Amino acid sequence: MNNVIMMSPEINKLIEQALREDISAEDITTNAIVNGWERGEVQLIAKEDAILAGLGIFYQVFRFLDPDMIMETKAKDGDSLKRGEIVAVLQGDLRALLSGERTALNFLQRMSGIASFTHEWVQELEGSKTKLLDTRKTTPNMRIFEKYAVKVGGGENHRYNLSDGVLIKDNHIHAAGGVGEAIGHVRRETSFVRRIEVEVESLDMLREALDEKADIIMLDNMTTELMKTAIEMIDGKAITECSGNITKGRLKELSTIGLDFISCGALTHSSGIRDFSLKNLRVIGG
Amino acid sequence: MNNVIMMSPEINKLIEQALREDISAEDITTNAIVNGWERGEVQLIAKEDAILAGLGIFYQVFRFLDPDMIMETKAKDGDSLKRGEIVAVLQGDLRALLSGERTALNFLQRMSGIASFTHEWVQELEGSKTKLLDTRKTTPNMRIFEKYAVKVGGGENHRYNLSDGVLIKDNHIHAAGGVGEAIGHVRRETSFVRRIEVEVESLDMLREALDEKADIIMLDNMTTELMKTAIEMIDGKAITECSGNITKGRLKELSTIGLDFISCGALTHSSGIRDFSLKNLRVIGG
């Protein structure tokens, strides 16, 4: 599996931990039924239409239980799957197939849920320059998987975490005593490789942010009308991002006013899953 | 915070890890703006109606960053919150308030989302003996938080993981060569403290399960009519659970046919979140 996510040294730790969550001692049902090594085969099937995301992670779960597990793939991350489609065939230790099933599907379903949801929203923006962004509103200890799924679905990633991007929010501005003061502190203290983003809630705040040459302006919870005025004021002098109260229904309208980005927490916190299952298990031999 | 979830030695590990996910090095924005210790205060506010779940976890996130953080609570887990309600007030190191915000809210919002969603579904079952159950379709590395939230919302917990409950599913039956064989293996091999549950998809399979004295029968993906017949056949000789294709709209009908339990993955995989925010940050002193 050659997805970029497989190159992160973080994922093995998280997958192993998820397996331990589901198998704190042993899989008592499987171990009662299959007492020794037997070779089995099973199909991964899409139970609803979906954008596939996380097939490499799905496979890696099984490889922790059986390093010799083989997966033949019929599709790859980003592919559009039809309900009933066979996505992959796994061959390996029968017990690993049975014990790894739920954890592997829990990753795949959630990642495909996010990719599919993102894909639907992104289509609303087609034809415009505006792009859809994720946020840090991810599930704890799942961010690397969820941000990857957003990209698979056609969205773009905002900063990964508090350590790798500057975003001055309302509470920072309160703490600093003003937009200008906040930007000043940040410019002095943070690495030049980072663009400085400021969240503004009014045209007054916007004016201050422009005076201080913020690189990115987040227009927070504004009406479409107010955003139009703001974008005119900004006039290309900063990258623009719109945030707050974003619904799918509003995307088309928002795509016409010249925004660079629309960010939306729902991509990762409210997408729901897409259903997959392991079917047609066969025992091949012992 | 006296919730039972706070008594689990697992949670500190997971909370600390979630904080490291969001702060892999340092919070560059906050550290640029607040360079030394200052005391701050902030309010936790419900941005939509919700059943509160996870307030102890929310607090614990901040205590990792500032062991002297104080939280005054206005509500407790299980309470029904109104939009705009102040839920708690935090006082402590201003930097901890700013840096811990997102991680703390990510836990609280998801847990309250599950509790609220569960609460709505449970109300459909009122007046019947039938109870709503969660599944193992939880987010990887979030199970302890998600199963707790289901209980806060009025649902009940199915087995926690593969190590602590027996559930013989279709793939196990294929591997064993039949319902009877599977139950036999499990009865010989697993601890007597566990009830044996079998998933059946037809009346033939049900008959075999009853012959083998399964303790719990899961009626999988059956029509309501077929389930009625099944429940008559079971006639109190086993606990009954219904699973597959459960929607909120079907709950009322299902509550009338004498089922003991209805289990539903959507509680933990598709509930979405409830929105909260930290507002009215004040710097109190240095």
Place this chain on the structure above:
Amino acid sequence: MNNVIMMSPEINKLIEQALREDISAEDITTNAIVNGWERGEVQLIAKEDAILAGLGIFYQVFRFLDPDMIMETKAKDGDSLKRGEIVAVLQGDLRALLSGERTALNFLQRMSGIASFTHEWVQELEGSKTKLLDTRKTTPNMRIFEKYAVKVGGGENHRYNLSDGVLIKDNHIHAAGGVGEAIGHVRRETSFVRRIEVEVESLDMLREALDEKADIIMLDNMTTELMKTAIEMIDGKAITECSGNITKGRLKELSTIGLDFISCGALTHSSGIRDFSLKNLRVIGG
């Protein structure tokens, strides 16, 4: 090695940690003597009669130090070994053979000690329906290995830990205010997949437990006479377990009174070890 214990994602963590306990920096003796890669072979020999348990764990210790280590087995877990018998032959990096020896044997000897001890006790119960159970009186961080060894020796496992089985003990009853109250709380709060077990010390407590329909009754520290009366009172309405002051000498007598289970901490806390050693080390080539 196809033992079910090898399918637990917990064991690798514990084995690796045990190796680090014994090799906090490097094996200074071995590294002084064998400075580069050389191929070696060594025999695992039983130094006393034993029931073998833990051969897969033994092998896994060496594979952490040399992933290419090969083990040819002459016996498998559960086999009855005679003093002097060759159990297995290992081939691989000479340094791994020398450095892994003690940790591998420490696992194998303790697990075989428990299996052998259990096996001897179980034979006292032959011909009766009564079965021998372990407890949670295991060595910290060794439970998965010790409970597996009990099964290899012919015993059965009680609950694994506090999270996967209900056992209402004297201190719980004090805290709840009575047997009935305790059972009531537990029935309302815990998952239906769990059987409820109560520890009783008198016939009065037993009566209350039966009234509340406890699933399993533990008769704690009772005389054989008193247990007979209790079993008559229970009359098949609950599973029975006897606990406290169990000695090997008492087992025969206890096997005649109709108990379902006898549980005994000594299996895991006082079995002692069975002795094995690595002998006839040969250097094969460099």
Place this chain on the structure above:
Amino acid sequence: MNNVIMMSPEINKLIEQALREDISAEDITTNAIVNGWERGEVQLIAKEDAILAGLGIFYQVFRFLDPDMIMETKAKDGDSLKRGEIVAVLQGDLRALLSGERTALNFLQRMSGIASFTHEWVQELEGSKTKLLDTRKTTPNMRIFEKYAVKVGGGENHRYNLSDGVLIKDNHIHAAGGVGEAIGHVRRETSFVRRIEVEVESLDMLREALDEKADIIMLDNMTTELMKTAIEMIDGKAITECSGNITKGRLKELSTIGLDFISCGALTHSSGIRDFSLKNLRVIGG
């Protein structure tokens, strides 16, 4: 608790892990019965005569679950306890008292078992210069606790692990090609802070070891007669240790022949436990 073992940064990791072993999700019985914070008190009582070891570890287990737990001690490590004696009184969160009980006792009982067993053996050596030593035959992931208990019981510690002491054993000698070669390698390669110990099985091997000026000679599996001859040959030029087939009955005899040390794996692998329990639980208030 001021025992030296409490100063090791290793112990907290191991205690926390042991608690997670016993509480992989939550203590379902306790949490069903005690739903919120209540203050409780309980007594730690010796159920048989014992040398106390591990009281600080016992206390630390509870402090992980309730950092405000208080322990009033009536005895300290090394004290000789009588059956029925109250050893300590714990006060704190009732749930912590119930949930931590088994893990805390598992440490205390095993450590006191080792200390008591060691104490009995050490008394056989009274009046002689010969001292009793432990070995590396400890339970995996318990060494720090077990070696401490040996010292509490009056024994002495051999090297801690493969990284901190040189012991050239039979397999090393085979690998090196001879006693002399082995000592030569080790002298060149290992730190001067370490004494070099060699295991010899015959007078020929002893002669070689003396020629190479080994600092410590382990007389392995020799008869008492042969050891006498060996000790005369050594004549103070090396420290002497006897090992192999040591029983309590042989200690007196061995104490008369001028050995410096007798090492014995049984101290840590076959001591059994001493029984303690938590009794007289009282709820103090909520």
Place this chain on the structure above:
Amino acid sequence: MNNVIMMSPEINKLIEQALREDISAEDITTNAIVNGWERGEVQLIAKEDAILAGLGIFYQVFRFLDPDMIMETKAKDGDSLKRGEIVAVLQGDLRALLSGERTALNFLQRMSGIASFTHEWVQELEGSKTKLLDTRKTTPNMRIFEKYAVKVGGGENHRYNLSDGVLIKDNHIHAAGGVGEAIGHVRRETSFVRRIEVEVESLDMLREALDEKADIIMLDNMTTELMKTAIEMIDGKAITECSGNITKGRLKELSTIGLDFISCGALTHSSGIRDFSLKNLRVIGG
């Protein structure tokens, strides 16, 4: 201690691990000499002139061994210390003072070494707009401490790691097939919050980078003359960084040609340490 570095959830893990590296079992010397709790006091003294960095980390090491350790500080990070100056006074468990000394000093000396070295280099740039930068050439598992020390010394931080900044280096350009191709890929695939930096070794590469609107240009291993030409070509259209073969002697000259930044691995890989010691230990009471 209010330094921003203390707000990182990473540091506790690394400090605890460093303590375990130095105390794999117990501090045998200290525990032999101080067998129980005694209160002690000791002074931290600068043994050479230095810029202080890491005092909070130094203190945290001791607090792991004794949570009640108190430190009275006479200086703070960034202060210029004179040889012989008392920097702080520690009071707490005598054993913690003795056992933590080396690990605490190892952090403090290295961090102060980097801060002092950086401070000296930064002074060469005084009066110019050019700033001194660190690199990723840090000691494995020490980056958070080393990058903090660079800032304390007056330097600035380049990106923290591969996940939070884009730097297209020679090997990336080879893999992509050209400067333009590489920038194109990166612009499409990475988050808009990141500035894109390209390393160029010639004016041809520079031209391509400018055509593709790179945000930051790293002039790699160029002569001062060539850099002058490059900076003229860039003419404010990108931030400029110079890298490769930077010596202290070259800094003055480089500060005159209009560079924004000079980056230098020596800051973290070749600074050496500044010497401190713990002196005047006093036992205060038991």
Place this chain on the structure above:
Amino acid sequence: MNNVIMMSPEINKLIEQALREDISAEDITTNAIVNGWERGEVQLIAKEDAILAGLGIFYQVFRFLDPDMIMETKAKDGDSLKRGEIVAVLQGDLRALLSGERTALNFLQRMSGIASFTHEWVQELEGSKTKLLDTRKTTPNMRIFEKYAVKVGGGENHRYNLSDGVLIKDNHIHAAGGVGEAIGHVRRETSFVRRIEVEVESLDMLREALDEKADIIMLDNMTTELMKTAIEMIDGKAITECSGNITKGRLKELSTIGLDFISCGALTHSSGIRDFSLKNLRVIGG
């Protein structure tokens, strides 16, 4: 790679952690440019003369990212490299080559820096019996790598940490109340496998240490003259070590006065690095 350091179970944990430090989420530059699997090759080249140390560690870094990575070596640890020399050729996943480069080089450069520096100092002692020792003044969490590099460079290792060697220092003597008291405590309490070393600062302290039969005497911060007198007094009755204010210039003189060892913290804390780079990256195929 057959270096002894590769046999330590500690190193994999530290290497994996170093990779996570540098890749907290993903390598955004590399993943943007190389989106799928491609085979690449690159050369490791010495950029200055050096004693090579750490080639196995260097290789292991890449194998974490690509278990199928192949390394053809042209030199081995301890070899003397010339500037420009090709040391090894790596073949494997192109992304692993790019993402692992910096972490792998950070280990190799530091280890080779220490080996090279040690090698130069050791040459000053040629012809004498005096040997060069490292100390515990290592970089936190790098000791195993740094002590190995000292040996590669021709130095010897002092004790590894506080758990495996006795060194009574000035602060211990203050705490014990005198040299004699300190040695007495240690002799009673620590394992007989350890030699007892005492640090003395005057002839009076030396006399006490000799009276108490210390095994090793560290002459701390003495003039060469004073050391001569000390060595005469010691007269072979203890091993001698000199410590404090050691510079390369003093080594020749010190080598003539009969010292057994000279220990020097600079070996590990002030050696600087030797420069290496990965060059001539080629894409071989996809």
